[in-house]
Amino acid sequence: MASLARWCFRHRRLVLLLWIAAIAVLGGVSQAAGSDYKDAFSLPGTDSQKAIDLLQRDFPAASGDSATIVLHSKNGVAVTDPALKAPATEMLDKLAKVPHVSDVGSPYGPRGASQISSDGHTAFATIDFDEQGIDLPKDDIQQLVDTARGYDSSTLQVEATGQVVSITEQQQQSYSEFIGIAAAAIILFIAFGSLLAMTLPLITAIVALGVGSLLIILLSHVLTIAEFSPILATLIGLGVGIDYALFIVNRHRIGLRAGKSPEEAAVTAVNTSGRAVLFAGITVCIALLGMFALGVSFLYGVAISAAVAVAMTMAAAVTLLPALLGFYGMRVLSKRDRRKLADSGPEHENTGGFWWRWAKGIERRPQLFAVISAVVILIIAIPFFSLRLGSSDLGNGDSSKTTKRGYDLLADGFGPGFNGPFTIVAEIKSPQDTANLNAVVKAARATPGVASVSEPRPSPNGQAAIVSLYPTTSPQAEDTSKLLKKLRDDVVPQANPSHTGIYVGGITAIFEDFSSTLSSKLPLFIGVVVVLAFLLLVAVFRSLLVPLTASVMNLLAVGAAFGVVVAVFQWGWGSSLFSITGGPVEAFIPVILFAILFGLSMDYEVFLVSRMHEEWTARRDNRLAVSLGQAETGRVISAAGAIMTLVFASFILGDERVIKLMGLGLASAIVIDAFIIRTVLVPSLMHVFGKANWWVPAWLDRILPRISVESAEDIEELQHTPLPPDALTSAGQPVGTGGHVRQVPGQPGREEGSPRAGEPTH
Known part of the structure; x- marks a missing residue:
């Protein structure tokens, strides 16, 4: 990483030119080719898919x-x-x-x-x-x-x-992201105090998002990518892109204030925070690509497009950003910081202030803070247990849309179930098949919840027939789902004892089958994502307890976010505020939200714990490592969380219900994750667990790949970094420069028990 950062810094004009050329070339090609997005999916083995296949074969006029x-x-x-x-x-x-x-x-x-x-x-x-x-x-x-x-x-x-x-x-162009960018710019300016420094994360994220979006347009010609995929990719790429650049720029500014040259500060920032960015981004991509485990082709393009956007933000953060840092030089610091550096000389990052006091407060009462924060999260997550998957219908749209107005007119004139009829499709090979279909029609008309059933309509070749069945309830109503189940499980089998090919399909049935298919595979998907992320963190932190805690915390964040989504979009709390009506949550939303949220939650975990791990590796004091790590990352994680929250929340201002839902779910999850879980719950638990945080069995340590977020040079530098006056060891003695540090004989500067430079940590 250091070599890459140094090369990009020294060849900054070439790096910038390559990124600009990528946008120009991809932009020209995509403009010529256009996009080819498709909301296509199939559900092999389901009744609705069998009905479609039968109609396409024998009744093509009705199969469209x-x-x-x-x-x-x-x-x-x-x-x-x-x-x-x-x-x-x-x-x-x-x-x-x-x-x-x-x-x-x-x-x-x-x-x-x-x-x-x-x-x-x-x-x-x-x-x-x-x-x-x-x-x-x-x-x-x-x-x-x-x-x-x-x-x-x-x-x-x-x-x-x-x-x-x-x-x-469907929304073709969204301007809500510009609101998110403007809000992010304000927070960055407050955090950095420099107009120029503020532009760095924004430029990096926007350029990466531009390249990623153009690649997605081209991929739409070779993959089936849903219409909403570009908006989703923009939402994710913009949020993580700004955050990734923010972490690196923050570390770079710390290096400059410590007296390093712009080049050395940039190299150190990429070699430390840049590594954390890569690991965090990889976990996001793992979570997104985990959707392939579901076996639903509709989600493949969604996963790939979002992963492409994240991959581009990672690439820009470790190549374009160090190049931009070379152009900016010392101007990354504010005028006041530059003046102070010239007058007073270099100084290490001040660990004092609010975040140090907060970390010490958590350290004094970790059990109390752990219980309180856990209870708060669990209360927010309660609505999640009422989650009902399905598909919102056109009645959930805005009245400015012709589909919504037409839907309402049909519901008023013909009944709410008229907007979502079931289609009964029968294969006709003999007179007995016709008799069986007529028996099904007769039984269906006598079924509670059925408003009307049309007469069978034969296909031109006489090999099939279709019947329209209208429920008394709307397509998204829970009673409609129950009626579909009753028709398939009871009515059709009882009226069709020979079990000839009679299937209940239609758009409403398709969405129900889609929901059932995803629900049945959701545990496998969650398991694959959690296990892969767990294994990656085990290799990075040489620990079992830290990855386990991270996985549980991430699941808590996801559960709480779903709780907010259910309360608003299903129960209808504050529906007027969001210009929506209550209804079921789209079946694919939990899958996409889980993939994104689990990955983003892991981002903050990596940034927080990697800093703690640096301190642990350098000083071998868990209490000190946790408090220092929290204090030194608290400000930047809170700023990153605020930025990502506002970027995601800006998408609530869009027109599409699905995008509103994802915007609210992601924004609420980041608030819970950044300001409750990483600020309170994780540090509290790590204080409670003590040195067990960093334990790994010897046999496992031997077979794990050697992956490190921190470099040996940074560990050695930490060992000589002054500590706050009230940073005491558990024995009550000061640690660090200015204290009584026990040195290893023959190795000045290395504390007894700490690893040698370049030595693997355990």
Whole structure:
């Protein structure tokens, strides 16, 4: 790391030019190629997937996606009134000519009576496409929406709704990140007291994010990457990018104030904090790529795009940042710091102040602080045990969207379950199969919770038939989920004793199956991520207890974040504040949030404990190591936590419910992690555990790879660093320069019991 940092510092113009060239080249290629994001996923073995496969084989006209055009009278007359019927019919004729539209089911057709509400004020037309929404060109969907909405008037309200239409409403560009960047800039200026120093983390993060975003655009052509992936990657990359650069710049400034040259300070910063950045970033990537253990292809692209963004921030932090430090020179320090350095000479980082007093307070009553902080976190996490996975429907959207307005009109005119019908698909090979389907239809009509069931509609080749079943409850309602389970487990098997191919599918069933699939694999995913991160920390810190504590603490942070998410997005607490309505939590959210939060929580653990480990390696005093490590990282971790919280919270201002949810979940987790877990709970527990923190079995120590966050030079420097006056050993004697340090015979400067320079630590 030292060699890399020195090379980048000395060849700073070349390094900067390479990063600029990367943005220019990737930008040009991505501009020419465009993006190809797709929200595609399949659920092999589920009823909903079997229904889709059967329709694609025997009923291609019904295997594509569909949309709904809603007509509503504004002046109280019936929608069949000639004054409303004429423009509506003209509009539907135009929609039939839109590319990829295979059929238009008009309410004014021979079988359109069921498409008009009982009061006659609302009607709908069904629009069938020849492909799934993920395969349809967005321009064609937009053409359909624009054509329909063009007939909205003072007397006739025209809305377009359905999952296909919602594709055109997905957020294409978010400006909320600029609010997060502005807030981060303010905190950085307060932390550094220098306008120039403030710009370093911002420039590094933005350049890394730019390269990462362009790579994701290109990857969308070779991988299936969901539409929301770029926003998610921006959210993660911006937060960790600023934080990683902040840790390195902070260490660099400490070196400058201690009298080092800009080059030596930059090399030391990258060789210490830069190593911690790499280990922290690797744990984030491990957590993200752990989503591959779920076996759900929809999440692969999400994981890769987020990991690419994190990888670019790591690369920029250890290459671009030292180059920028070379350009900035001593101006990284404020004018006051430079003046003080010139007048008073070099000085080591002052361990006194608020964070030292706070660390000493934790040291005096570790059990009390551990209990209080743990209770607070557990209380926040209580709602997590009520988590209900599913899929919020279009009724959760904002009323500014045509999909939301259309959804509400259909719910008012035809009942809440009309927006999420189940599709019963049957394979027809004999008259008995037809009889079995009719028996299922009859039984379904008598099932509580079913509003209506359509007559079977045969496929053109006679090999399949479909039936639409409308629940009495909305798609996201828990009763709808229970109805699906009852249909599959009881109604269909009992009415179909020969167990011929009859499946319950539809968009609502797809989301339910998706939720069940992810829930069943979630324990494996969590286990893989936790074990891999645990093994990495064991190798880094040569300890069993520190990685175990880190894993438990990270799980607590994730649980508390889920508690906040459930309270707001499921229970509806403060829903008006966030412009959302309560509903289930999207099935894939826990997976993504866990991957991100576990990785980010490990970031702070690595930065905190690596500093403690340096002190432990240098002085072999656990109490002193924990207090000094906490005091010296407290300010920068709190600043980093505040920055990341504001960056994540800024995404709550966006339009998409999913992005709002992730923004709130990530922001609340960072608050809990940075200001409760790393500030109170972890130091308290490490004081309680004592020297056991740093124990590892001899046999395990022999086989573990030699990985170190700190260098031998930094350990030797620490041994000569003055300590605060009240930093006493457990025996009550001062330690460090100015105290009575027992030297190892023949090795001046090394305390008895401490390792030799370059010697592995245990």
